[in-house]
Amino acid sequence: MWKAFAYFLFTCLAVVSRAFAGVGEDSLNRYDMLDPEDKLCASFIYQQGTVVLNNGVVLSVPEGYRFLDAVQGRTLVERLWGNPQNPGFLGLLLPQPGSRPDSILFGIEISMDETGYLSQQEALQLNYTALMQKMQQHLQQENNWRNKKGLSTVTDMYWALPPAYHETDNTQHLVRILQLGKNVSFLNYEMRILTRTGALSLTAVANTSQLNTLQTLMPAMVGNIHMPVGQRYLDFNPHTDQIAAWTERVLRMGELLDARHFFEWLLNTWLFVAVCLVMVLFIYLMQYFHRRRELPKQFFHVDERLN
Template sequence: MSKAGYVLAAGMLASAMAVAQEPAPVSDEEMQAAYQQHVEDILASVSPEHGIIALKGAPVSLDVPEDFDFYDSAESQTILEDLWGNPPDSTILGMLFPAGETAASSVWGAVLTYEATGYVSDEDAASQDYDALLASMQKQTREANPEYKRQGYPTVELVGWAVPPSYDAQSHGVSWAKDLVFDDSETHTLNYDMRLLGRRGVLSVNFVAPIDAVGEVKDVAPDVLDIPHFDPGSTYADYVDGDKKAGYGVAALIAGTTGAVVAKKLGLLGVGLLVLKKGWIIVLALLGGVGGWFKRTFGGGARD
C-alpha cells in the first residue's frame, strides 16, 4: 500500500473510531434523573450537627438549636463545590440551614467565614450616610466588573439595599442586605450580610437567597446571629490598648463586601441555590465543577 494509502486508511479508521466512541445523546429527563441521584449521593455524605460546637478556624463557639442545621467546614465545601458547583474555597468554616431542609431544597443558606483583621472600630456606625455609601459601592462595582469578567467571574450589578445597614451596639453585630443581578440574568439575588465584631477579627454570616425571600431571611436573621459567640478573651469588649487594629470602621466593612468578593464567592453560590431550588439542572450544568460532573457522566449534551 502506498504511503498515501496508509494515511487515507488511518484517517478512515480515526473517523470510524470517533463515530464509535461518540456518546449517545441523552434526554433532559435522563439528565434530570441522573443529577437527582447525584444530589442524593452528595446529601447522603453530610449530616447536620446541633448543640455547642467549637467553630474550627475561629475563636468562636456555636450554640445551634434544633431549629437549624449546621454543617462543618468539610461538609460545607462538599455542598458548595460538589453540589452547587462553586470553586474550591478553604476559608469556609461552616454553613447553616433551616432544620429539616437540605442544601438542595432550602430557600436560604448561610455561609460562615472568619477574618483575623484586627479590631474594627464601630465609631462611625451611627453617623454613616448609608445612601451615599451605596452610591459609592455601585460605582466601585461597575468599575471593577470588566476585570472580574476578564478573570472569568460573573459580573454583577448592585441594584440597591434590600435591607439598609443597621448596627447593634450591644451585640456588636452589623447587618445589611443587597439586591444583586448577575450578568444578563433577570433573576435577582438577595445577598444578606451579617458581621459579628470580635477583639481580633470579624465573623461573617452570609445569607444567599432569592430576592423574594427577603422577608423570611430578615425574620430569621436575628436568631441566626444569636448562634455564634466569641469565646472568652476574644469578645469585642475584651479589646485592650495595644491589640491589633483593622484600621477601618463599620462603613468600610460594609463597602468591602461588594466587588470581587460578591462576584467570586456569591455568583455561583447564588445561582446554584436558585437552580437547585427550582430544578434548572441544564443551567447549573454550565457552572464549574458541576459541568465537569455532567461531562464525566454523559460525555455530551442533551438532545432537543
C-alpha cells in the same frame, strides 16, 4: 452564581431525602446510580445541637437547620456551587429537608473576617454609599473570574434596606439585592458580629420575598453565637490589637477633594481644633518675624547745616 447556588442546594436536599427514603429498597444500588456531584452531596455528614467552629466560637444550631463543617462546606460552596475561595470560611447552615416548605432560604454561610477592630464611633459614622461603591468594584473583579470559569455573573448589586449598626449587640446589618440579568434577583443578608479582631460574618442567601423573615431570623441568631473569652468585642486591647483599615477614613479618601465632604469630616474630628491652633501659631510667628525685620530707631540727630 445564585442560580447555581439554588440548583445545587435543592439537588443536595433532594438526594439526601431520597437516599434514606423507601423501606426495602437497595440503598447501595440507588447510591451507585447517582451522578458524581450527587454522590458527593449524599456523603455529607451534618451536625445539629451545639457545634464548635474552627476558631473556637460555639454555635447552637437553630431548630429546623443543620450544620455542615468547614471542609464539607468548602466542597459544596466552592467546588459544586462555583464560588471563589473564602479564607475565613467556617461552615454552612442549611434548612432541614421538608422543615420549611414555604420558605426559600438557600443557606447561611459563616465566616471570620480578620480585618481588625472597628470602634463603635467608626461603625456609626461609616459612609455606606462609599462602601457599596467598594463592593461593586470587587464584584466586577469577581465577575471577571466567573466569566473565565464559564459561570453566571451578577449584573447589579444595591442596598435592599438602609445599612444599620446595633449598639446593643455590636452587629452590622448589610442587606443587599443581587441581580442576575433582568428578571432574576436574590437577597443577600449579611450580619457582622463585631469581635476583637474583626467580625464574625453570617451571610444568608434567600429569595427576595424572604426579606421580612430574615429581618427576624438574623438578629435572633446572635443568641446562638457564643464568643470565647479573648475574642469578644469588649476584649479589645488598643495597645496590642490591630485597628480596622476599611474605616470611614479610608472610604472617604477619594471624597476629600469635595468641599462638602471635606468640611463635614473636618468639623467632626479633632483635626478642626488642630488646624485652628496651627493657624493661630502661624499668625503669631509672622508678626514676630515682621517686628524683627523693622529698622532700628536713630539714637542721635545729624544737623545737615553743619555741612
